[in-house]
Amino acid sequence: MKKYHRAIVFSKVPLKSVFRYKDLFQLYPANLENLPSYHGQRHYPLLLEYWTTDADKVTIDHELAEISNLFSDTARTMSKQDTILSLLTFLSNYHFFRYTDLDGNWGLSMLKEDPTPEEANAWSSKWCIPWFIFPGLPAQLKITEFSKVDLKSTPTVRHVPYYTNDPNLDLDTEREITFPGTIFSVLDAYFELAEEAKSAVDNAIYYLVSAVEVRRTKKTLALLSSFTAVETMINWEFRGHEADKCGACGQLKYSIARKFREYLLKYVGNSDTNKKKFNAYYSLRSKVTHTGHLLKNELLFSDVSKADREKDYMTSLEVLQLGKLSVANWLVFNAES
Numbered sequence: 001m002k003k004y005h006r007a008i009v010f011s012k013v014p015l016k017s018v019f020r021y022k023d024l025f026q027l028y029p030a031n032l033e034n035l036p037s038y039h040g041q042r043h044y045p046l047l048l049e050y051w052t053t054d055a056d057k058v059t060i061d062h063e064l065a066e067i068s069n070l071f072s073d074t075a076r077t078m079s080k081q082d083t084i085l086s087l088l089t090f091l092s093n094y095h096f097f098r099y100t101d102l103d104g105n106w107g108l109s110m111l112k113e114d115p116t117p118e119e120a121n122a123w124s125s126k127w128c129i130p131w132f133i134f135p136g137l138p139a140q141l142k143i144t145e146f147s148k149v150d151l152k153s154t155p156t157v158r159h160v161p162y163y164t165n166d167p168n169l170d171l172d173t174e175r176e177i178t179f180p181g182t183i184f185s186v187l188d189a190y191f192e193l194a195e196e197a198k199s200a201v202d203n204a205i206y207y208l209v210s211a212v213e214v215r216r217t218k219k220t221l222a223l224l225s226s227f228t229a230v231e232t233m234i235n236w237e238f239r240g241h242e243a244d245k246c247g248a249c250g251q252l253k254y255s256i257a258r259k260f261r262e263y264l265l266k267y268v269g270n271s272d273t274n275k276k277k278f279n280a281y282y283s284l285r286s287k288v289t290h291t292g293h294l295l296k297n298e299l300l301f302s303d304v305s306k307a308d309r310e311k312d313y314m315t316s317l318e319v320l321q322l323g324k325l326s327v328a329n330w331l332v333f334n335a336e337s
Contacts, residue, residue: 002051005077006141008132009085009098010043012170015177019154020146021187025050025084027096028149032140036132039113042173045132046096049146050084052076087190090205090324091183093167095212099130156181163325169215169317186328189335197334200236204229204327211320220288220295223316226323227285233330234263257282267326267333281319 008030020026030045056076081098088096107128112119155178156162162180180186193201207229215222238259261278268274287293295316297309 002053004049004051004143004145005080006143006147007048007050007077007081007098008137008141009046009048009081009096010132011046011094011096011177012042012044013094013168013173013175013177014044015046015154016151017154017177018149018151019088019179021184023146024191026146026149027084027088028151032137034134034136036134038110040110047147048081048084049143050080052080056080086205086209087187089212090208091186091328092177092179093162093169094177095170097213099132102130104129154179156183159328160325163321167317167321169212180328182328182332185335186331189331192335193331197236200232201327201331204232204323207232208320208323208327211323215316215320219298219312219316220293223295223319224285224288226316226319227281227288229323230260230263230319230326233327234259237263237330257286260285264322264326267329268322281315284315 009027015027015029018026018028026049027046030047032047035045056079085096085098088094104127106125108123108125109128111123115123155176157178157180159180159182162178168175190198190201207225211222211225211229214225257279260282261275264278264281265274284293295312296304297312
């Protein structure tokens with residue numbers, strides 16, 4: 001039996017539409033009564049509606065049965081939320097997320113929309129817990145079916161240009177959230193995967209989402225995470241492949257570098273320009289992995305030219321986007337084959 005859930009999640013660009021995937025989940029702007037808001041906010045509350053069944057059950061062992069059941073029910077809903085949010089982040093140019101770090105931090109509560117300097121200087125920091133709560137919220141999160149939402153469907157953009165032609169990546173809050181035109185076919189392919197293949201794809205998505213999460217603060221780690229996502233799929237693509245050795249020199253005929261290049265040529269685009277670019281990417285990946293090389297734009301204040309910083313920024317952006325594009329293409333290609 002289906003149990004419907006409604007949860008508050010967030011994006012860093014306001015969503016002005018509703019996205020519904022079949023009868024599995026839907027996402028739309030939070031429209032709850034007494035919803036807090038602030039004109040300078042960068043976390044925009046959304047409502048995610050989905051359902052779980054006993055088949056989604058996560059078993060957590062505990063000596064007290066009632067606590068085990070409580071934890072298991074919570075884990076079941078959190079796991080479903082995280083799967084949906086990861087899929088949407090991987091497939092889009094936006095970060096969809098929930099608060100997971102509940103340790104708290106010192107923060108300054110914005111008590112007024114436009115305070116004067118004198119008013120602001122009188123404020124004090126408070127210890128803050130990252131919870132989005134307000135009176136009446138729990139009752140408004142209870143649903144027994146998907147809500148009827150009077151909003152347009154989320155606009156879509158052609159597949160390849162979506163990832164390669166000026167992706168927003170949460171930078172411009174005035175631009176409307178859009179999805180690639182292939183999002184339904186990619187989601188279809190994902191949910192039809194066999195368990196072993198799905199595990200590999202989930203791992204790749206994990207690294208892509210991690211790259212999105214840290215790309216502004218840990219730039220080299222974000223780049224490495226993007227590379228790892230690609231290599232995760234390469235390992236699955238070439239599983240069971242026995243590489244022959246050259247009789248003359250003893251080197252493997254199908255090296256890791258060649259697998260890297262061949263995978264991207266197959267799932268991103270085969271051209272001489274791409275071949276040269278993918279070889280350069282692999283060289284950079286090896287430099288980061290084996291020598292501890294940091295991107296030149298890693299440190300906020302460093303003696304690096306603007307041109308070099310911008311070059312590293314564009315490289316990390318390209319690797320992230322090609323990682324997303326390749327996994328999405330892999331899903332559609334293998335669903336059709």
